[in-house]
Amino acid sequence: MKLRFASGWIAAALLLAQSSAAEAHIVAARLGDFYMGALHPFTDLRDIILWTATGVLAGSLGASRGRWLILVFPLGLLAGLQIGRTFGTPPTELVDAAMALVMGLMLAAAARIPTSLLCAMAFALAAIRGAASGTDLGANTDRLLFAAGLACAGYVFITLTMALTVVFLRTEPGGPASWRTIAVRALGGWIAAIGLMMASLVLAT
Amino acid sequence: MLTHPAFAHDQVGVAGGLVSGLLHPVTGIDHLIAMVAVGIWGAQLGAPAIWVLPVTFPLVMAIGGVLGVLRIPLPMPEVVIAVSALVLGIAVATRLRLPFGAAAAVVAVFAIFHGHAHGAELPGSANPLAYGVGFVTATGLLHLCGILIGTLTRWPVGERVIQGLGAGIAGLGCYFLAQGVGALA
Numbered sequence: 001m002k003l004r005f006a007s008g009w010i011a012a013a014l015l016l017a018q019s020s021a022a023e024a025h026i027v028a029a030r031l032g033d034f035y036m037g038a039l040h041p042f043t044d045l046r047d048i049i050l051w052t053a054t055g056v057l058a059g060s061l062g063a064s065r066g067r068w069l070i071l072v073f074p075l076g077l078l079a080g081l082q083i084g085r086t087f088g089t090p091p092t093e094l095v096d097a098a099m100a101l102v103m104g105l106m107l108a109a110a111a112r113i114p115t116s117l118l119c120a121m122a123f124a125l126a127a128i129r130g131a132a133s134g135t136d137l138g139a140n141t142d143r144l145l146f147a148a149g150l151a152c153a154g155y156v157f158i159t160l161t162m163a164l165t166v167v168f169l170r171t172e173p174g175g176p177a178s179w180r181t182i183a184v185r186a187l188g189g190w191i192a193a194i195g196l197m198m199a200s201l202v203l204a205t
Numbered sequence: 206m207l208t209h210p211a212f213a214h215d216q217v218g219v220a221g222g223l224v225s226g227l228l229h230p231v232t233g234i235d236h237l238i239a240m241v242a243v244g245i246w247g248a249q250l251g252a253p254a255i256w257v258l259p260v261t262f263p264l265v266m267a268i269g270g271v272l273g274v275l276r277i278p279l280p281m282p283e284v285v286i287a288v289s290a291l292v293l294g295i296a297v298a299t300r301l302r303l304p305f306g307a308a309a310a311v312v313a314v315f316a317i318f319h320g321h322a323h324g325a326e327l328p329g330s331a332n333p334l335a336y337g338v339g340f341v342t343a344t345g346l347l348h349l350c351g352i353l354i355g356t357l358t359r360w361p362v363g364e365r366v367i368q369g370l371g372a373g374i375a376g377l378g379c380y381f382l383a384q385g386v387g388a389l390a
Contacts, residue, residue: 045219045334108260182256189260190341193267197337200271200324205333 033142037149053103059165073158074151076123080130089131093202100195107188222332226339242293244351269317273324284385289315291378297371
C-alpha cells in the first residue's frame with residue numbers, strides 16, 4: 001500500500017517537472033486588446049468616479065428615464081475614442097472635475113432633470129472619457145478590439161450601477177422617503193466634494 | 206534593539222493617496238472628535254439636520270480643502286479647530302437646541318477650517334485625486350459614526366452616555382485649545 005502511494009507521488013512529481021507554460025490565455029490570441037479596452041477604465045479613479053456618478057444619477061431618476069443610457073453611454077465612449085483619434089485629446093482634468101461636481105450636486109439636490117439633459121450629459125461625459133482612454137493606445141493595439149472592450153465595459157457598468165440604484169431606492173408606493181434616499185443624496189454630496197477637490201488640485205498644479 | 210520602524214516615507218501613488226486621505230482625518234484626534242461630534246449633534250437635533258448634514262458636510266469641508274490646496278491662509282486654523290471640538294462637545298453635552306440655520310452655520314465654519322487643514326497637508330508624492338477620495342470618504346464615514354452613536358439618544362441611559370461623550374470631547378477641545386494658544390508646552 002505504502003509502495004503504491006509512494007510511486008503515485010513520484011509519478012505526480014515527474015509529471016509536474018515536465019510541465020510547460022500553458023498557452024491557454026486569450027491574450028496570446030490578440031483578444032488581449034479587448035480586455036485591455038474593457039479593463040482600462042477601471043484603472044483610472046476618474047473613470048470610476050464619473051461612471052459611478054452617471055449610473056447612480058440615472059438610477060435615481062428611475063428606470064424609465066435611465067434606460068436610455070444603456071445605449072447612449074457606450075455610443076458616447078465609441079464616439080469619444082474616434083474623436084480622440086482624429087483630433088487628439090487635450091488634458092481633461094478640469095472638465096472631469098466640473099462634471100463630477102455638477103453630477104454630484106444634482107444627486108445631492110435630488111434634481112429631477114429631463115431625460116434629454118441626462119442623455120446629453122452622459123453622452124458628453126462618455127465621449128470625453130472615451131477620448132481620454134484612447135490616449136493610452138499603443139501602436140500595435142487592435143483599435144477595434146479595444147473599442148469593443150471599452151463599449152462593453154461601459155454598457156455593463158452603467159446598466160449594473162443604474163439597476164442597483166433603482167432597486168436600492170425602491171420603496172413602498174406612497175411610503176415615506178427612506179434612509180436610502182438620504183444615502184444616495186449623501187453619496188452625491190461626496191462625489192461633488194471629490195469634484196471640488198479635483199478642480200482645486202488641477203488649479204494648484 | 207530599541208529602534209522603531211521609520212515612518213518618514215510619504216505614501217506614494219494611487220494606493221498611497223487613498224491610504225493617506227483615509228487615515229488623515231482618523232489619525233488627527235482633534236479632527237476625529239470634531240467630525241464625530243458633528244454627527245452626534247445632528248442626530249440630537251433630529252430632522253432636518255440629521256439628513257442635511259451628511260449631504261452637505263463633506264461638500265462644505267471640501268471648500269475648505271480647496272482653500273488649503275490653493276494655499277489661501279485662514280486666521281488661526283489650529284485654534285479654531287480646537288475651539289470647534291470645544292464648542293461641538295459642549296453642544297452635545299448640553300443638548301444645545303439651536304435653530305437649524307444657526308447650527309448649520311456653526312458647523313459650516315468649523316468644516317471649512319477642518320477641510321483647510323486637510324487640504325494644506327496634502328502629501329507631495331501621493332496621488333492627489335486618490336487623497337481627495339480617501340479624505341472625503343473618511344470624513345463621511347466619521348460623520349456617519351457620529352450619527353449612529355447619536356441614535357443612542359432614544360434610550361435614557363444612551364442619552365447620558367452621549368452627554369458624557371460630549372463632555373469628554375469638550376475636555377479634549379480645551380486641551381487642544383491650550384496647546385494652540387501656547388499655554389501647554
